[in-house]
């Protein structure tokens with residue numbers, strides 16, 4: 001007799017599971033990990049102290065509405081506290097939005113090199129993912145809108161974008177909002193906002209404030225160096241918050257994360273130092289990488305994207321870097337098989353990386 005196995009609903013086994021940045025190299029005791037856009041300086045000492053303080057409270061459930069954190073975020077970013085939703089990383093906020101708005105057969109629209117987390121949870125809702133071409137590795141509003149159809153429920157734009165490092169201007173986002181039908185949600189993912197140093201970039205918080213269909217997300221994983229704790233948030237219209245709150249699990253934002261995130265916001269010096277490291281190093285990377293003969297464009301995030309002549313060369317470079325103890329990210333699954341993404345690290349790590357790439361034979 002054959003045993004009938006539990007069968008995942010249709011489409012689940014077609015989803016390519018997310019593959020995170022590697023953290024080990026066989027035979028290398030302490031590799032330099034520049035593959036996940038983490039903060040090279042770690043988190044603030046204040047956040048660590050708050051995390052320690054949370055130890056005594058671990059037997060308690062966290063505040064289910066993250067009220068102290070809610071107030072801290074609202075004050076820091078000048079937002080209405082009741083328009084915030086917290087998640088186990090901003091990834092969970094995307095998943096909540098997808099679960100709330102997508103039915104089977106609906107679709108989301110994003111750029112062809114857009115962040116994979118939007119897609120995975122949309123596919124889990126049996127929705128389709130429509131990818132707009134990104135000429136010059138940059139999201140174009142006309143191309144995004146060209147993908148929108150009567151089944152589209154959410155458009156995702158990461159600004160700045162990972163892994164390309166490109167960004168959209170406030171004028172472009174206003175244009176998108178004006179031309180997007182009002183029943184479609186526009187999610188602006190600002191995971192890398194704090195690293196931007198471009199006069200042609202602005203946060204979408206003010207745009208979202210007066211809109212009924214814009215959600216802006218942020219994370220504590222990047223500039224605040226709390227990736228391991230998993231905490232992020234969305235700023236959304238009240239109607240969206242009210243819908244999401246019905247399916248948000250009661251204690252999705254864990255207690256140490258809430259403690260540490262509040263403290264992280266209070267340490268402006270750590271935020272500034274972390275940004276300065278990235279702002280100082282990005283141009284040094286452009287110069288050094290170009291001098292080695294590879295293509296690299298301006299990035300607004302805490303990472304740079306190195307473009308090799310083809311996939312084979314990118315793969316060889318990646319292998320070479322690993323033999324030198326450097327872990328970077330080959331971003332083939334973002335539709336960029338000829339590229340390696342490198343997170344800005346500490347001085348010695350960045351210098352070491354450039355020297356290691358310099359010994360790559362090509």
Ligand SMILES: Cc1ncc(COP(=O)(O)O)c(C=O)c1O
Pocket residue numbers: 036037088089090091092115158161162189191218219220221227230231232
């Ligand atoms: C564009 C973008 N959005 C969101 C995230 C996820 O952030 P979180 O750690 O808050 O889930 C990342 C992480 O790499 C990212 O690159």
